[in-house]
Amino acid sequence: MRFIDVALIIDSIPRILMGIGLTFQLLFLSLTLGTALAIILLLLRISGRWYLAAPTMVYIYIFRGTPILVQIFIIYYGLPQLEFIRESIFWPILREPFGCAIIALSLNTGAYVSEIFRGGVLGVDRGLKEAGAALGLSVTQRFIYITSPIAIRLCLPAYSNDVVSLMKSTALASTITLLDMMGIARTIVAETYAPYEIFLSVMVIYLIITWVIQRTFGWIEKRMSQHIRSEA
């Protein structure tokens, strides 16, 4: 039985780290787009008009009810089957695996995050909104100055969990030929056939990224709830 090949790990880590840029691009781009989408979905959902809320609910139901891998495959392998997609202005984006991965991850995370935001908005104390109304603030003003700041604080823990799961989902981009960290690791394993050395090294890198995300959000949370702690 062969023992762990330390030299191979030392050789591979720099190669794997070349993919960290792509992993971060996938993470930050789809997080930004997904969060923006989530805000739009949230506003439609709580608009109080059924013809705006119903399609949103269907959207969320579909994207949360199917595997992200299937969504990626539909967008990357499936859409080119359709004639009008190939002739549309989006074709330059949809032709590239990178564009497809970003679109799939954003659409997916948007559905999850909008539910998290909704939970936050519903968690805001009614009395505060009533107080705002009594002071003569409009609906929009109440949403911006009263509901949003409190809702953001309420949904931060769930949001940070979603950022972690989005980060984990970026590894699926390796299934559509992208060479993120996971893609590079799979290439090296195919060359050397040393799954333990390579996959365990990538695992450590992913764990460090997860830890950094959690610490960052923990810090933000602490800063945002200073006024609560000082009272106690």
Added chain:
Amino acid sequence: MGAISGWWDDFFWGSLVVVEIFFVALILTVLFGLIGAGAKLSKSRVANAIASGYTIVFRGTPEILVLLLFYFGSAVALTAIAQVFDPEVKFVDFPPFWAGSLAIALIIGSYATETFRGAFLGVEPGQIEAARALGISNLQTFIYVRVPAMWRLALPPFGNHMLSLIKDTALIAIIGLEETLFVAEQATATTGKPFTMFILVGAIYLGFSTIITLSVMALEKYANRHLAVGR
């Protein structure tokens, strides 16, 4: 839609594989979750450390990475062992079905560990004290008092874990298990209709998710029936 017609039976068998994986992995998930929660709540420092390590690792790494590590890792180990007995052997692999269910169960089990831990802590101490006062043994208290009180609290988050579980089964297609996504890839190769095929896979998974969601709602109603106001 005509392209699907020759593939209905393949998709049917693929769906059946998804169901099999789901139930095998579900049992293992509950098992890992209970062991993990037990270890986290125990007084033993070693058990605490192992359980924490388990949840940190499996919740912080991509699912596909755990899956590939299990599949190729076990294949390398098994091949090495087989070569000791018969040097002619080139490649032995762990069946994708078992490598896949084990990997997924360990991942979702790490989430279930946290859920169960919280649910056990949520059981009113008075109930356990009452059981002790009645002279019921620790094991009986666990089976008849702690678990029935805990599963009611654990059910809503556990329903979400079951949804993640069914969706993660799609990943096992990557290591060659013949479930729906794998069937769709093959069907695409012969029919040249990827959109139709993958949309069908999506619809199948959406159906499974719906069934799970409805079942969990029914179970929650059943679990909380004593709390319903008598009418």
